[in-house]
Amino acid sequence: MIGHGFMGAAHSQGWRVAPRFFDLPLRPEMAVVVGRTGAEASAAKWGWREAAADWREVVQRDDIDVIDVVTPGDTHAEIAVAALEAGKHVLCEKPLANTVQEAERMAEAAERAAARGVRAMVGFTYRRVPAAAFARDLVAQGRLGDIRQVRAEYLQDWLADERAPLTWRLQKERAGSGALGDIGAHAIDLTEYITGQRVTALSGITETLVAERPLLAEGVGLSGTASEQRGAVTVDDVALFTGRLASGALASFEASRFRTGRKNALRIEVSGSRGALAFDLEHMNELEFHDATLPSTEQGFRRILVTEPDHPYLAPWWPAGHMLGYEHGFSHQVNDFVAAIHEGSQPRPSFADGLHVQRVLDAVQRSSAAGSAWTPVGD
Amino acid sequence: MIGHGFMGAAHSQGWRVAPRFFDLPLRPEMAVVVGRTGAEASAAKWGWREAAADWREVVQRDDIDVIDVVTPGDTHAEIAVAALEAGKHVLCEKPLANTVQEAERMAEAAERAAARGVRAMVGFTYRRVPAAAFARDLVAQGRLGDIRQVRAEYLQDWLADERAPLTWRLQKERAGSGALGDIGAHAIDLTEYITGQRVTALSGITETLVAERPLLAEGVGLSGTASEQRGAVTVDDVALFTGRLASGALASFEASRFRTGRKNALRIEVSGSRGALAFDLEHMNELEFHDATLPSTEQGFRRILVTEPDHPYLAPWWPAGHMLGYEHGFSHQVNDFVAAIHEGSQPRPSFADGLHVQRVLDAVQRSSAAGSAWTPVGD
Amino acid sequence: MIGHGFMGAAHSQGWRVAPRFFDLPLRPEMAVVVGRTGAEASAAKWGWREAAADWREVVQRDDIDVIDVVTPGDTHAEIAVAALEAGKHVLCEKPLANTVQEAERMAEAAERAAARGVRAMVGFTYRRVPAAAFARDLVAQGRLGDIRQVRAEYLQDWLADERAPLTWRLQKERAGSGALGDIGAHAIDLTEYITGQRVTALSGITETLVAERPLLAEGVGLSGTASEQRGAVTVDDVALFTGRLASGALASFEASRFRTGRKNALRIEVSGSRGALAFDLEHMNELEFHDATLPSTEQGFRRILVTEPDHPYLAPWWPAGHMLGYEHGFSHQVNDFVAAIHEGSQPRPSFADGLHVQRVLDAVQRSSAAGSAWTPVGD
């Protein structure tokens, strides 16, 4: 595993726990955690066998089969391409890269690697939330009929306080973009996953609401402590866009770190000719489903607790009604990734899927720069 | 109409509005409002033709066909019996009376009157909330299967403040009982209405949490202004009881004016072998329905907006999705009462139904006095 | 009152009920209802003294002081201008007109009339929902701090069924626009009312999802019965736009009649530097308020039942916890309109406010026609 921030803790939990609940066809071993500083402590804390400082050495090691990339976005391309070329399967955190160019390089590397049986996957783990996977199943079964509209939003508020410091997530050179790439990317991927359709064109606007913030004195988690000095926020705080899906349906998106009181509200509502569904990550064990084929007097959004053994991913966990949490998605991700490696199939989302999301992000920025002009994604 | 407190305003709105939306077979005229003091102002405000001070005269007048009793409970029996004997149809606010003995006299008078084509009905208006009526329909259609359990509660908090003054509703001689008769009676009636079953026996406890309160200086609405002097609260603040329905199913009840933050939460949840439903008066335009015959992965409580034209009482009102409020029940009550008078049928809830509720209230008090011993209602 | 469709019933209820609860300084009399056909039946049903067929005559009558316009949008301008010129106070249903040009004529007429003490108001009644008025109060008191973002949506689903017939609301020549003007106008007005800020520029898209529908055989309510023949839908089914408020804050809007399962979901969420609030017309007696100045462990959206005597408009109604419904807004509107006439003040929303909304609607259509290009509203 390259990187050991908050995402490193989450991925570690995935690797640690998945084999204890799922019947994996291969037995993962937690070998090395790589970081320029402090990797030893992380390795000890999270239960990795070794720590290392130089990822270039580690991706060449013969005893390593899988590279898990959890660094900031500006290093994804270099690490992932090197790992794939070294014949390692790669799991790479989202968004795939900071630019379309980087993502294209990565997708090409993944395609070449696939020809040699080497697998690459992007870590959009919210696909693995059972309620989201069940939403996709309902759409795929035609329970919603023709999709007419989608509303997708990912709302947080951790920047609403103007004194929150300038972490790497607020710097364009490290993060690529702000709310757009960090959380908007999830909204895009989840919309495309659930509907089975890609965004083809869009009109959007991005905006930085607080232009300057205190520099970071000491980084802890997402926020950290503020210092006396100030620096410029070089990424967006809010991104709003309206896109068209492949079928022609309209989808409107919002990513914001300024929606006061919303902590982690990734919400998707899909409206179709035969039904609708609504998901909210703040109620991640639930899916609301509206069946418009019932008699009018009996219709209504139905709060399904997605904790039944027959729901996706649920069988190995607890009895019905017992909740899963945030990190369970990482165990599901490990399960799916390991299964694909074992079967020799293409895990999804692929690097090509990740490249597409990158192109959507890019189209939003281009549209915003052009006065919200309608802009093709251009896959 | 005899009486002109808050219930007078609600009943007036019912008489005024019902003919404007429903096609009533008879045309009600708002003739006289009766009150010892201030009836003129009420008549003018609410649009009654005349005011009068003596109900005994009014119930004898030839030009009066219907008497609507909205006085405190201690006068219901005398007025209603006199009116029925004078051949007037009677609508009487709930609870029917302050004691079982009074209620028996009233039920007997109603039975005698019915033989002469004179009708009597009790004002449990929450039966006329469309969502409650639709709940009853679902049970009657067997959509819940066998009823296994009921939870019914009516929660308010206007006495949680110890400084709230001693209104007539806190005096046993006027109100008969406290939370039990005032709001508990609604929970009992609504449970019996929705399930189609009566409570046959029970174990309960009642309690006064604040024993002494400031006397009322000037009465306004439910609360009024406090004076310097204090008096004893002689009714219960809370009543809790568990009863058995005719089918054997258990139902647990709570009536409280001390459930902080709950303003008007009349809630009923009925659990059956094939489904369940949940109603909350604070969301009075909704009914939650759980259909346990669906596949396990698709089950969930469904929030039905009970505002469709095919829902009970809804057709003459607004388009789907437009809300009704508290006083609409009084228009529905007028509609049902007038229809029964016209058809010559027995309107429900009858005085016999009201007597039964009175017996349940009495059984709760007897059980409480006997250390919560199991006590038959004894219809 | 000119017109007697569904809006006529609602306005009649407002005129009928307002004087029974509010202390109006003037006593409205329900004089004449005007309609080309069937006005007699409506007059009798709703309690108007007379019926008439020709609005031109009625607006000239000396015994008429107020004209209430509830016809489709294409006739608003002619009627309202004539009535104002005849010295009648005018209450006109929203949207003010079908075009900016008509609205300009009306606003000019209103300005001339105001100089003579004649008042004009637009019927955006959702401003009179107590929870919405309370939301405005909280913003005005600074409880939200600086407004950072707004999300406003009005979602219905009555066109989701492709067999729903072609009523006048789907014809551009009668209705002006579709979801945009019918319900989007409410979202715009309510946003501007609550935030106290106008939309200054925007980017948008409108779309017709079902291009052809059965012609209407017989009109009833919003839907009616379908005939065998089909005709073209000439208005939008969905409108999506992102606008900037006067302070620079971004607001995103959606109006749709295709959001399956949403019956009347006019929802506004306002996010500020010190707090946030959320309103949903499907829970019209509630306001959710988030106070971001509380300790982080105690923050959360608070569901306030806006039924306390100290909440706007509530004092004359029922005790706390008793719900109001859709039509109460029409009583509040009558109260506010009559008060303004009596005081000689400008009632709000004025025709100038209505003209501004019309310009926003127009800007959405222009932006949509120009590939969603950023477009100034141009007040």
Add this chain to the structure above:
Amino acid sequence: MIGHGFMGAAHSQGWRVAPRFFDLPLRPEMAVVVGRTGAEASAAKWGWREAAADWREVVQRDDIDVIDVVTPGDTHAEIAVAALEAGKHVLCEKPLANTVQEAERMAEAAERAAARGVRAMVGFTYRRVPAAAFARDLVAQGRLGDIRQVRAEYLQDWLADERAPLTWRLQKERAGSGALGDIGAHAIDLTEYITGQRVTALSGITETLVAERPLLAEGVGLSGTASEQRGAVTVDDVALFTGRLASGALASFEASRFRTGRKNALRIEVSGSRGALAFDLEHMNELEFHDATLPSTEQGFRRILVTEPDHPYLAPWWPAGHMLGYEHGFSHQVNDFVAAIHEGSQPRPSFADGLHVQRVLDAVQRSSAAGSAWTPVGD
């Protein structure tokens, strides 16, 4: 760990994960899992070093410091007492025992062991749900004022289907009681934990709704497969009781496996003179808090996402807004248990606490047998 059913999986996850997030003062090693059959598979699956068949041997082993008891209730007493006498710290699943007599023996053994520095704790893990712990903090800080009423219910529906088979949980000799001890015990413990008060007396009723069920062919999870033969259900399906807390406040309880549509609804609402709070395990990351000291217009139940770093147990987990699940309570339990062992303090809930809960359960059964007569708990 003695036992390896569903609770074994949950406890294993606690031991495995706790050290990866919390800074434990001692480093637990997962040594042996004990089961009469199949322990090897469980050990391999869950990551225990060894498997064994005979718990008597294991509790005597020198290299074992802690015994974790997750067997059915009928074996708790024997195992726990033996382990304590052998000087092992004991964590024992709830309810502590099947009878008061067994529980008394255990509490005495725990008291003797404590004198030697050996610790014993009962596994009421729902105390470790952050929202529940935060609820306790609010009560302890006086934010609710005087507690006036409590409603506590634990609702499930897995027996609503009459074909569900006769597992050990439905047999009195194995499980002691039914809904009462299995889930009602949680409602009792959590009420006492949050309010800081014990139940002193009560009136109750227990009932078996489905008297006979198919025998179990093959056990899987909570349900298993049904065979052709049938047997008698010898435990309660529903338990309802009303109790008095030490301060005199009334608390009403319900435990049911027949509340259709409720999967795991452990709900507690506490009403006090200054505020109220409501918790629902189906929304386990939330706490609703009502502050009755705010102005009346601003009061309302506030949905607090209990995921802030300053909330109990949250600091080592994920950023705010990221959800925890069912099994996190087991990590918190390990953390608290290990800390108490290290500090030499009494972990809570102690065996004495567990004995008290057992006495409450017993009083419910005695009251039910005596026609719901008011019955002292008799600590």
